[in-house]
Amino acid sequence: MKFDIMRDRLLDGLNDVMKAVSSKTTIPILTGIKIDVSAEGMRLTGSDADITIQTYIPVEENGEQVINVERPGSIVLQAKMFNEIVRKLPTNDVEFEVSEQFQTRIRSGKSDFHLIGLDSTEYPLLPELSEDNQFTLPADLLKSIIRETVFAVSTSESRPVLTGVHWQITGGEFVCVATDSHRLARRKVTLEHFPSEQSSVVVPGKSLTELSKILNDATTPVDIVMTNQQVLFKTNDVLFFSRLLEGNYPDTSRLIPDEYKTDVTVNGRSLLKAIDRASLLAREDRNNVVRFTTLQDGNIEISSNSPEVGKVEEQIQVGSLEGEELKISFSAKYMMDALKAIDGQDVVIQFTGAMRPFIIRSVHDDAILQLILPVRTY
Incomplete structure (x- = not known):
């Protein structure tokens, strides 16, 4: 040679x-x-x-x-x-x-x-995949889908299937879900040219993170081929194969509440910055927990305290606040990850009580949905 x-x-x-x-x-x-x-x-x-x-x-x-x-x-x-x-x-x-x-x-x-x-x-040969079950997404959209979900996969190997993102094609809709059992991230996409066959696979979070580094921010088409054991991503000059995770992914649809007692509309970027500031003190405490309280005047308060360091309180103006009064505590990190995924848009946060999961989504659409379990602090 x-x-x-x-x-x-x-x-x-x-x-x-x-x-x-x-x-x-x-x-x-x-x-x-x-x-x-x-x-x-x-x-x-x-x-x-x-x-x-x-x-x-x-x-x-x-x-x-x-x-x-x-x-x-x-x-x-x-x-x-x-x-x-x-x-x-x-x-x-x-x-x-x-x-x-x-x-x-x-x-x-x-x-x-x-x-x-x-x-x-x-050197091992590349897997040969039948291309019957193929669909195409633009690279920038695929990159966004990964960014909006992969952070919520589990880092613990005790349930290996949760270290991946569940990809499902059903009824012309592509649904991606990640959960570590304390939080959940879901992204839905409707595209015209999906395989007619239903399919359900779990792609390792690690594979998606590496794929994201290779994809560019352009609308270059990426062909996706899914089989029972492998998924292949094809661009002009790169083939990216990943094995799939075995096991049944839990049915996460039943975790998402269908009725709410408190609805808050707020600017996502303002809320993210306030939680970031509150977490400066919360970080000293191993749980990194902040508290979210609705106020009489129709605004909200973000607060945290650490017995060794001190406390912080910050009021935030909201677009609207409907329903019951609420005090709830949650992981600052989880909330910040969720708000970053929705990327600074105005968000709706819907609560069903102080100890029930709550959801966050964009005011404009529910293509991206984030769910977080609260933390008991009393």
Whole structure:
């Protein structure tokens, strides 16, 4: 195998596939990156057995020669070392040559590296997925859906299925739900071209976080293929495979109340900042709890106190307040995460009592819904 490539383009590809490589893998070859070079271009593949990312670099892009291939071939190189070397090469022109016994020579300017590669036939093959159950979302929308839900997954492995986001397609609607059993984030999307077949999968939160880093903020289409064990995200030059979590996701629809005793409409950004300030004291207390109280004059008060540090109270003007008086306590972090997901819009917060879950959604639509369980403080 022998070829030249532009260093900056190779680095772009490495940045993507390195997100899938883990040093903790039990399969030694997966600490490496697989490089396949053909007359058309180069494929780079990284995997930790749960996530596999493959990126493609064509020989020519926008009329510019990116790769010059003399002899096609493939090799696996130790990922961390290879990435570090490419990052520090002195010029943008890089020459690769692989000789017998997978000896790999990398030259750039006056630098000349010799690496010992591995046989690429030992590298696991990509899963083959039937594309019957496929739909497409714009990259920026998919990125938003991940941002609005993935923070609520569980970090505890005691119930592995809760470390993922439940994706369901039913009746032309795409519903994404994450919960750690103390809070819940739900995002609904209605699109015209959904598979007619109903499907329900649980995508690991870790996979979605890594995918989000690769997606751009443009409306580039992302094809999504779901099977029983794998999900594949396809963009122009990246394939992102993730295994799915096994097990039945709990029925979360029954957690969402259908009647409310107190409704508050308030500016989400003002409330977020007030809770952030109150949590400065609450943070000293291990629970990070703030209290939300409705006032006689139709406004609300956010407060917190810490026996060792002191207390804070702040009144906030609301758009409207209807229903019963209320005092409720909750985790400042959970509330701030929920308000960030709704992104500074005016929000409606609906309560069914001091010890019942409450929901937060945008005034404009209920595509995004957040639910939080209160904390008992008395």
